[in-house]
Amino acid sequence: MYAMALRKIGAPLVFEEMPDPIPGPGEVRVRIEACGVCRTDLHVVDGELPDPKLPIIPGHEIVGRIDALGPGVEGFQVGARVGIPWLGHTCGVCPYCASGRENLCDRPLFTGYTRNGGYATHAIADARFAFPLSEQGSAAALAPLLCAGLIGWRSLGFAGPGKILGLYGFGAAAHIVAQVARKQGRTVFAFTRPGDVGAQTFAMRLGAAWAGGSNEKPPEPLDAAIIYAPVGDLVPMALANLRKGGVVVCAGIHMSDIPRFPYRILWEERQIVSVANLTRQDGIDFLGFVAREGVETSTKAYPLEQANEALADLRAGRLEGAAVLLPPKI
Ligand SMILES: [Zn+2]
Numbered sequence: 001m002y003a004m005a006l007r008k009i010g011a012p013l014v015f016e017e018m019p020d021p022i023p024g025p026g027e028v029r030v031r032i033e034a035c036g037v038c039r040t041d042l043h044v045v046d047g048e049l050p051d052p053k054l055p056i057i058p059g060h061e062i063v064g065r066i067d068a069l070g071p072g073v074e075g076f077q078v079g080a081r082v083g084i085p086w087l088g089h090t091c092g093v094c095p096y097c098a099s100g101r102e103n104l105c106d107r108p109l110f111t112g113y114t115r116n117g118g119y120a121t122h123a124i125a126d127a128r129f130a131f132p133l134s135e136q137g138s139a140a141a142l143a144p145l146l147c148a149g150l151i152g153w154r155s156l157g158f159a160g161p162g163k164i165l166g167l168y169g170f171g172a173a174a175h176i177v178a179q180v181a182r183k184q185g186r187t188v189f190a191f192t193r194p195g196d197v198g199a200q201t202f203a204m205r206l207g208a209a210w211a212g213g214s215n216e217k218p219p220e221p222l223d224a225a226i227i228y229a230p231v232g233d234l235v236p237m238a239l240a241n242l243r244k245g246g247v248v249v250c251a252g253i254h255m256s257d258i259p260r261f262p263y264r265i266l267w268e269e270r271q272i273v274s275v276a277n278l279t280r281q282d283g284i285d286f287l288g289f290v291a292r293e294g295v296e297t298s299t300k301a302y303p304l305e306q307a308n309e310a311l312a313d314l315r316a317g318r319l320e321g322a323a324v325l326l327p328p329k330i
């Protein structure tokens with residue numbers, strides 16, 4: 001197999017040939033057709049998440065087909081189309097797993113962080129954490145659903161039922177969530193980097209009712225704000241735009257420090273919450289919604305060997321939608 005591997009924090013990924021992995025008990029091997037590039041991959045590469053497995057193959061938005069089954073795998077056949085998400089394994093017995101909150105498991109494994117991921121031609125996955133995918137849609141179009149879509153879906157749940165939704169950072173997650181929110185009958189206001197007319201135009205094209213800089217006031221107060229950009233300064237800015245009882249949802253895995261702010265902008269039962277990971281039920285619910293309602297993704301494809309360029313474009317905010325890596329056909 002071939003992969004783009006991270007050997008040292010902060011170093012560029014390196015294209016490597018390595019032995020084909022053999023699936024163990026309960027595992028499947030997937031021949032990868034596309035893998036999305038997520039902001040979390042930048043946090044892994046930059047060392048902003050503690051204790052990555054090194055070397056590591058990043059990538060947790062995998063779409064591919066099973067090409068080998070480990071012993072004891074049930075419910076999957078060779079050739080089945082599957083999606084492999086960030087949540088790669090849970091212990092099943094800790095208090096969180098036992099109470100339906102496996103996203104908070106005490107002993108989890110995460111794809112592309114603590115187990116090898118999808119910047120490769122092949123990956124091994126715990127079969128219980130692989131989602132069956134329909135034959136509809138190209139692999140590249142489906143890949144961003146596996147994290148941007150899934151985390152977006154979970155964060156939208158935490159935003160509550162409010163009608164007026166603010167999205168801060170209009171990248172891969174927001175461009176999916178905006179469509180979902182519109183289909184739910186909500187009004188979407190998009191906040192981008194100040195002056196980023198391209199992102200604002202993109203947001204309006206996807207159904208936002210208003211788009212402006214993160215330093216601007218929306219046309220009316222927000223019932224909820226979801227922050228996808230890893231920028232702590234946005235938390236008090238979003239809070240100041242909430243109506244009473246509103247909520248700010250921090251959807252990223254890492255964020256710069258949140259500056260101090262006056263208590264009065266939190267007062268009146270406004271809340272700040274974070275969203276961590278996903279449960280398998282989130283995946284079932286979200287992929288079911290997508291199958292019923294349809295969600296379009298906007299992607300830019302890169303050959304696998306250009307993963308460093310894709311990460312650089314994400315870092316610089318040069319992408320409209322999501323970057324996706326396509327492995328070589330071998
Ligand atoms: Zn657990």
Ligand SMILES: [Zn+2]
Binds near residue numbers: 038040086147148
């Ligand atoms: Zn992700």
